Amino acid sequence: MSTYAGPIVDVDVHNTVASPAVLKEYLPARWQDYVSVTPPVPNTTIGLGFFTPAPPVRRRDGGPTASTYQHIREDVLEAGNVFKAILTHGIGQYPELGNHDFMLDVCRAANDWMIDTWLTLDDRLATVLVVPTQMPEEAAAEIHRLGDHPQMVGIVFSSNPLRRPLGDPIYHPIYKAAVEHGLAITTHVGVEHASVIPGGAPSSNMTATVNFAGAAGHHISSFITHGVFEKFPEAKFVLKEYGITLLPSLMWRLDAEYQRMRSESPWVKRYPSEYMREHVRLSTQPIATGPRRRDLMDYLSVIDGIDDMLLFSTDYPHSSMDDYEYAARQLPAAWHRKVFCDNACASYGWTPPPVELEQRIERSAA
Amino acid sequence: MDLLQYMDEGWRSVLIPVGSQAILGLRGSRLIVDPHRGPTALMEPQSGMDVPGSDYGAFERDVLGQDSIARVVLGYDLGLQSTSFAQRYLARDIAQAANDWTIAEWLPRDERLHAMMLVATSIPQAAAAEIRRVGGNDRMVAVALGCNGLGRPFGDPAYHPIYEAAEELGLPIVIQVGSEISGDQPLPAVAGGNPSTYAEFRVHAGHANWNHVASLITEGVFTRFPKLKALLVGGGAAAVPAQLWALDYWYKMTGPAFPWIERLPSEYFADHVRVSTLSLEKPRQPERLAQALGAVAGIERVLLYTSGYPDQEWETAEQIAERLPAEWHERIFRTNADEFFRWPGWLAGSHHAAVTGNSAGGR
Numbered sequence: 001m002s003t004y005a006g007p008i009v010d011v012d013v014h015n016t017v018a019s020p021a022v023l024k025e026y027l028p029a030r031w032q033d034y035v036s037v038t039p040p041v042p043n044t045t046i047g048l049g050f051f052t053p054a055p056p057v058r059r060r061d062g063g064p065t066a067s068t069y070q071h072i073r074e075d076v077l078e079a080g081n082v083f084k085a086i087l088t089h090g091i092g093q094y095p096e097l098g099n100h101d102f103m104l105d106v107c108r109a110a111n112d113w114m115i116d117t118w119l120t121l122d123d124r125l126a127t128v129l130v131v132p133t134q135m136p137e138e139a140a141a142e143i144h145r146l147g148d149h150p151q152m153v154g155i156v157f158s159s160n161p162l163r164r165p166l167g168d169p170i171y172h173p174i175y176k177a178a179v180e181h182g183l184a185i186t187t188h189v190g191v192e193h194a195s196v197i198p199g200g201a202p203s204s205n206m207t208a209t210v211n212f213a214g215a216a217g218h219h220i221s222s223f224i225t226h227g228v229f230e231k232f233p234e235a236k237f238v239l240k241e242y243g244i245t246l247l248p249s250l251m252w253r254l255d256a257e258y259q260r261m262r263s264e265s266p267w268v269k270r271y272p273s274e275y276m277r278e279h280v281r282l283s284t285q286p287i288a289t290g291p292r293r294r295d296l297m298d299y300l301s302v303i304d305g306i307d308d309m310l311l312f313s314t315d316y317p318h319s320s321m322d323d324y325e326y327a328a329r330q331l332p333a334a335w336h337r338k339v340f341c342d343n344a345c346a347s348y349g350w351t352p353p354p355v356e357l358e359q360r361i362e363r364s365a366a
Numbered sequence: 367m368d369l370l371q372y373m374d375e376g377w378r379s380v381l382i383p384v385g386s387q388a389i390l391g392l393r394g395s396r397l398i399v400d401p402h403r404g405p406t407a408l409m410e411p412q413s414g415m416d417v418p419g420s421d422y423g424a425f426e427r428d429v430l431g432q433d434s435i436a437r438v439v440l441g442y443d444l445g446l447q448s449t450s451f452a453q454r455y456l457a458r459d460i461a462q463a464a465n466d467w468t469i470a471e472w473l474p475r476d477e478r479l480h481a482m483m484l485v486a487t488s489i490p491q492a493a494a495a496e497i498r499r500v501g502g503n504d505r506m507v508a509v510a511l512g513c514n515g516l517g518r519p520f521g522d523p524a525y526h527p528i529y530e531a532a533e534e535l536g537l538p539i540v541i542q543v544g545s546e547i548s549g550d551q552p553l554p555a556v557a558g559g560n561p562s563t564y565a566e567f568r569v570h571a572g573h574a575n576w577n578h579v580a581s582l583i584t585e586g587v588f589t590r591f592p593k594l595k596a597l598l599v600g601g602g603a604a605a606v607p608a609q610l611w612a613l614d615y616w617y618k619m620t621g622p623a624f625p626w627i628e629r630l631p632s633e634y635f636a637d638h639v640r641v642s643t644l645s646l647e648k649p650r651q652p653e654r655l656a657q658a659l660g661a662v663a664g665i666e667r668v669l670l671y672t673s674g675y676p677d678q679e680w681e682t683a684e685q686i687a688e689r690l691p692a693e694w695h696e697r698i699f700r701t702n703a704d705e706f707f708r709w710p711g712w713l714a715g716s717h718h719a720a721v722t723g724n725s726a727g728g729r
Contacts, residue, residue, distance in 0.1 A: 165559045165566070196559045198546045199577035200518040206620045207519070207580040210612045211557060214573035218558035218566065225563045245608035248658050250569070252604055252647040257565035264563040288615035290607060290661055299607050299661035302654040320619050 004328040004336040007083040007353045009344035012188070012240045012283045012313035013076050015118060016090030017041060018067040026109035026116075031102060040106040042096045042159075056317040066090065066317040069121050076316050077124055080324045083341060083353050086153060087118060087127040088240065091190050093159040095133045104142075107132050111146055119151045126348065128154040128186050134161040136170060140177035147181030153348045154184035154238065160191035167222030172231065179232045184281075184347060187219055189241040216242035217250045220280055224254065227267035229275045236347050240283040244310055248302050251276060277305050281347055283313035284339065285322040287330045296330060307335040311344045368420075368471065372463035377456065419443050419676040422475065429675050430476055434683055436700075439707060440472055440481040441510055441599070443676075446542055449486050450513030450551045457486040457515065458496075465500045473505050480707070482508040482540055488515025490524055494531035501535035504714075507707040508538045508597070513545035514578075517552055521581030526590065533591040536708040541578050543571040543600035543645075572601015572645070576609050579639060583613065586626040588638045595706055599642040599672055606641055606668065607661040636664065640706055643686045643698065644674035652689045659690075666694035670702045 017023055020039035027035065056065040057075075065071060076085050094110055097103040110130045119125055129146060131139035139155075146152060155178050157166060164170060166187060178185050192215040194201040194208070202208040216239050223229060223237055254272035261268040268275075289296040300306050310331075315321045324340075331339055345352040370378050419425065429438060445464055451457040461484040468481045483500045485493035500506050509532045516524055520541060532539055546555045547567070554560045556570035575598040582588065582596060613631035621627070627634075649655055659665045669690075674680040683699050690698060 160559075163559050165561065168559075168562070192558060196554050196557060197577060198553050198556055199520070199574035199581070200514060200516075200522070200553060202519065202577065203522065203581065204584055204620070204623055206616045206623065207577070207584050209616050210580050210609070211573075211577050213608070213612065214556075214570065214576060215558035218556055218561070218570050218573075221566045221569050222558070222562070225561075225566055243608070243612065245611060246605075249602065249604035249608065249647065252649045252655075253569040253602060254565075255650065256648050257568055260565045260568070261563075264565055286615060288608075288611040290611055290663075292663065295607070295611075295661045299658055302649070302651075302658045 002328050002331070002333040002336065004324065004333075004340055005081065006337055007341045008080050008312060008324060009083055009341050009348075009350075010076060010085045010314050010316070011238070011311045011344055012088050012285065013072065013085045013316050014066055014090040014318070015072055015087045015114075016064055016066050017113070018063040023106065023109045023113060026112045027105055031105060034102065038097075038099070038102065040094070040097070040102075040109065042093050057319050057321070059317075069118065071317070072125075073122070076314065077122065082124060084124055084126055084344070084348075084350060086348075087114065087125055088156060088186075088188060089114070089128075089130055089158070091158040091188055092128075092130040092156055093190055094130050095161055096159040100132075100135060104132050104135065104138055107142060108145075111142065115146070115149060115151075119149070123151070126151045126153045128152070128156040129183070130158070131155050131174060133157055133159070133171070133174065136173040139174045143174070143177035143181055143183065147177065147183055152181075152183065154178075154186045156186040156188055158188045158190040160193065160196075163193060163196050165222035166191070166219040167224065167226035167228050169226060172228070175228060175232050175235055179234045182234075182349060184236040184238045186238045186240060187216070188239075191215070191219075213242045213246040217246050220250065220276065221254055221272070223280075224268060224272045224275055225261065225265045227265060229279045230267045230269060235279055236281065237279055238281045238283070238311065238347065240313060241285060241315055242282065243286055243288055244282050244284055244306075245288065245296075245299060247276075247282070247306060247309065248299060251303055273303075277309065281309055281311050281343065283311050283315075284327055284331075285313045285315040286320055287322055287327060289330060297332060307338055308343060310335070310339045311347065312340045369460070369463050369467055372466045372470075373459055377459055422472075425675070426476075429673060430478065432682060434699075435478065437478050437480060437703075437709075438476075439507055439703075440468060440479060441508075441540065441542070442482065442484050442512070444544075445484060446510060446512035446545055447547070447551075448512065449484065449488060449515045450545065451488075454486065454488045454515070458489055458492045460484075461486045461493075461496060462499075465496065465506070469500070469503055469506070480505045480507045480709075482506070482510040483537075484510050484512060485528060486515060487511055487513065487525060487528065490516075490527045494527040497528065497531040497535060497537065501531070501537060502713065504708075504710040504712065506537075507709060508540050510540045510542065512542070513551055519581030519585075520578040521583070521585030521587050523585065526587070529587055529591045529594050533594045536593070536712050538595040538597060538706055538708065540597045540599060541575055543575060546571075546574050568645075572598075572605065575599075575601050576605070579609070579635065580613060580631075582639075583631045583634045584617075584624050584627065586624070588634045589626050589628060595638050595640065597640045597642060597670060597706065600644045600674065601641075602645040602647050603641050603643065603669055604647040604655065604658050606659065606665065610635055610662060636668070639668070640670045640702060641668050642670055642672035642674075643681070644672045644677065645679060646681070646686060646689070648689070655689050656691050656694075666691075666697045667702060669694070669698045670706060671699045
């Protein structure tokens with residue numbers, strides 16, 4: 001059983017508004033009455049009504065869990081040796097709002113709220129921009145407006161109103177802007193609306209959830225077949241909360257199609273798995289394993305270099321979150337420093353903390 | 367068109383002007399490629415004899431001609447998409463005609479031949495009636511579900527009459543990838559939205575099958591019909607460990623939502639579900655395939671050889687055997703199929719009464 005005491009980057013922490021009224025303050029005057037009938041926080045996520053993959057862990061103080069800095073500080077930043085934590089809204093599905101003008105202003109409000117009330121409090125916090133994904137030019141404008149904030153490290157798709165796989169050319173203006181500002185392109189569970197699940201809409205949150213990884217795989221394939229990584233060689237594609245076991249099957253099946261891509265997608269110059277090793281990163285939570293101790297490693301280790309593709313995440317505050325100890329037990333000690341810290345630092349352009357810090361903590365722990 | 371002979375006068379007057387595409391389900395298919403020829407062959411009108419798999423001589427040479435082939439199960443092809451037709455009565459009658467055509471024109475040619483029966487899932491009661499009509503032929507050894515005609519995952523209670531009939535007659539169900547490409551099917555062909563390229567479809571076509579498995583298990587199909595078995599065809603097998611672990615993980619997280627489930631999803635899977643070798647992965651380091659599959663204990667009991675003929679990627683048993691450990695071969699190429707299909711002789715045995723006696727309960 002392995003433990004890990006080194007520095008931690010948690011790439012998927014959800015902070016949330018205490019109530020829809022919080023965003024109201026950041027909206028233009030013309031929406032002030034409007035929000036009384038149309039709350040700026042969409043209350044359906046993938047249109048299934050039942051969708052709560054894992055309700056938040058409970059706290060009895062200070063409003064909804066993860067709605068205050070104190071919650072994040074106590075439960076995340078001080079629960080481990082956290083070097084950086086990336087706030088991923090909760091989960092930021094504002095683009096799903098039907099009124100486009102309103103939706104644009106809500107996205108802007110959510111980003112302003114994030115900078116104003118969170119990033120200023122702690123330089124360990126970083127975040128991702130919510131962008132109006134169904135209006136790519138407007139999304140690019142929002143990226144240009146805020147993309148140079150030093151704690152802004154990515155953009156996030158947590159909903160996908162156009163229902164197109166994410167490599168689709170319709171989205172390329174967004175990726176162009178993201179790359180210009182050095183922002184990672186992120187997708188988070190939630191873009192998989194029920195209408196894009198083949199075989200029919202799932203009837204429970206469990207069956208919806210087990211379908212997400214398949215959709216995530218298609219988003220990766222779509223990035224490759226549409227040549228996103230050739231067109232934008234600096235692009236990083238980070239997928240959050242899909243688990244990590246989707247990789248072996250996906251990489252093999254994509255590589256097997258390489259010859260077919262010569263005619264369909266001639267801009268694909270290398271094996272798809274090579275693009276993935278360079279550009280694609282997955283957050284670790286949830287780590288689902290088989291019953292035997294060795295099952296997970298037997299499975300993951302068929303892909304050379306898979307340990308370079310994984311970024312630790314808790315998914316705080318959801319009850320399905322993985323804590324540091326759990327993740328450390330599931331993954332081999334030789335992967336820990338990379339997965340808990342260095343891979344994320346490389347993806348987000350941070351200088352990893354010095355080794356001494358790690359040693360000091362290990363000593364004090366001992 | 368062969369099939370029209372097995373349909374009534376009314377349909378013949380309607381369908382002959384439309385031609386074979388209506389019956390094959392090709393018309394309106396959203397992928398502009400023929401799975402048998404790949405992306406270079408755009409769809410075009412096909413004459414009856416031009417349809418891959420329709421030439422018995424070629425089939426005899428390619429499949430039956432292999433010395434090792436002891437038994438064959440015919441499973442239809444693009445006709446599987448007919449079950450999604452908006453004209454449900456056409457779908458129902460095509461399924462009946464297809465079954466009669468198979469029994470009359472294919473099965474007599476070689477005693478090694480067996481077949482799945484096609485049923486129109488859009489009218490579950492009609493599908494159940496068709497199972498009972500054709501299920502008395504003991505060379506019809508399984509039920510091919512084809513497209514999910516109601517646009518709902520296959521565990522949906524609306525489909526349960528089909529499973530009741532199948533279980534009663536000892537017939538397993540078969541779920542095949544590709545049914546989602548039908549133009550009459552409102553669902554995307556693969557997860558995340560419709561693909562732009564055929565490569566994406568090939569990579570992700572198996573996903574729908576996993577949605578169906580999650581649905582079959584969580585909707586209690588295997589608790590309600592404890593003798594029912596299901597075969598997933600065409601999505602490869604390397605994702606099996608990941609899918610089973612995800613099912614168990616999320617079941618443990620949300621289990622109380624399914625009081626009719628008594629065991630872990632992976633346990634139902636082990637007892638009831640088999641995965642075909644069609645589209646089995648081909649990693650560039652072939653030995654790693656067994657390593658990945660072996661992450662699930664007993665995986666050799668799950669996999670079942672299917673050639674996929676005449677899919678352009680169909681494989682002989684020898685080709686599949688080359689990338690699987692020798693100690694798995696007996697199970698994958700023989701025993702698992704022996705245990706899965708309802709082979710001739712079952713109907714004459716005492717199983718029938720026993721199964722009907724057990725089919726109550728569940729959900």
